[in-house]
């Protein structure tokens with residue numbers, strides 16, 4: 001299969017490239033390098049282009065003629081989305097619109113799309129499954145929900161077959177240790193903890209300690225990036241199954257929540273020393289608990305996460321942080 005990874009120079013996209021290659025597929029990347037890294041895509045076929053420029057897609061799609069497109073190219077900082085909503089509606093909504101139109105123009109009909117647990121908003125039940133109401137509390141979540149809707153409509157009207165994957169908290173790095181999470185600025189919990197452990201920052205700030213949770217800290221469901229990629233491969237196969245609908249939606253998480261403090265303590269065990277921290281004010285827009293109900297991906301796709309153990313996730317991220325290439 002020929003797969004075009006849109007946003008393939010980014011954190012999750014670069015891992016997806018690896019997973020596709022290991023599965024024997026022919027891979028190319030489409031990326032504008034706004035947050036991606038050239039070092040992550042060395043030696044690969046790259047179409048440098050922007051989803052906001054349809055001419056770039058008109059160059060890449062007929063040239064590579066992919067059987068499958070995988071979309072990772074988004075802005076994804078919750079805080080930024082509340083200050084600069086236009087950036088989010090531009091990239092995450094107009095970008096997806098341009099992609100869907102280009103796919104229609106060039107007869108490309110298979111898409112796997114990265115969505116997010118942020119589409120759900122505040123949880124109304126302990127585990128968030130796909131039937132949970134979607135009421136985002138930030139612009140990032142709304143932009144992804146609008147994109148999902150456009151994809152669903154394209155499946156109904158234009159013969160597209162698509163899988164939308166709503167991730168919870170992606171973490172960890174490839175076993176090879178040469179690609180990993182590197183955002184600037186970094187806002188995610190685990191890389192921020194490990195930057196301190198690696199001596200690149202003096203301390204990590206824990207946002208809020210008086211949430212209504214077991215220890216007062218926010219609780220999240222961490223899923224290894226390689227397990228996410230496995231689910232994408234399975235979702236791509238599911239697009240070919242006539243007994244499954246043209247539009248498929250799956251949550252991806254381990255179904256187990258860890259508090260911010262528990263993640264810090266687990267990281268201290270992995271690195272073998274205390275990691276300086278301080279408690280700061282709660283961050284605006286953070287739901288207290290986000291834990292996935294992801295049984296649908298298991299039962300329909302046959303997905304079985306191989307790296308669900310938090311210590312294993314942190315250890316893989318730590319290997320990357322110690323030898324970070326970019």
Ligand SMILES: NC(=O)c1ccc[n+]([C@@H]2O[C@H](COP(=O)([O-])OP(=O)(O)OC[C@H]3O[C@@H](n4cnc5c(N)ncnc54)[C@H](O)[C@@H]3O)[C@@H](O)[C@H]2O)c1
Pocket residue numbers: 006007008009010011012013030031032033034035036037049050051052071072073074075076091095114115116117166167168169170171183
């Ligand atoms: N990291 C997480 O925990 C998480 C959780 C849920 C969902 N997601 C979603 O997963 C996807 C990937 O996240 P990530 O953490 O790897 O992000 P990232 O910022 O590391 O990667 C995004 C990539 O897309 C590229 N890109 C962005 N806009 C583009 C455009 N207009 N045209 C071409 N390329 C463009 C960037 O240069 C980058 O290489 C995003 O859609 C994000 O919303 C991530």
Ligand SMILES: O=c1ccn([C@@H]2O[C@H](COP(=O)(O)OP(=O)(O)O[C@H]3O[C@H](CO)[C@H](O)[C@H](O)[C@H]3O)[C@@H](O)[C@H]2O)c(=O)[nH]1
Pocket residue numbers: 076077078115116117118167168169170187188189190192204205206207208218219220260283286290
């Ligand atoms: O330096 C930090 C960074 C984060 N946190 C806390 O750690 C938890 C996790 O925060 P992250 O920023 O790592 O992740 P989020 O849960 O905010 O968001 C992630 O998961 C969401 C869905 O669950 C979205 O998909 C989003 O794109 C993705 O970044 C939150 O309680 C946050 O307040 C800290 O205490 N200190």
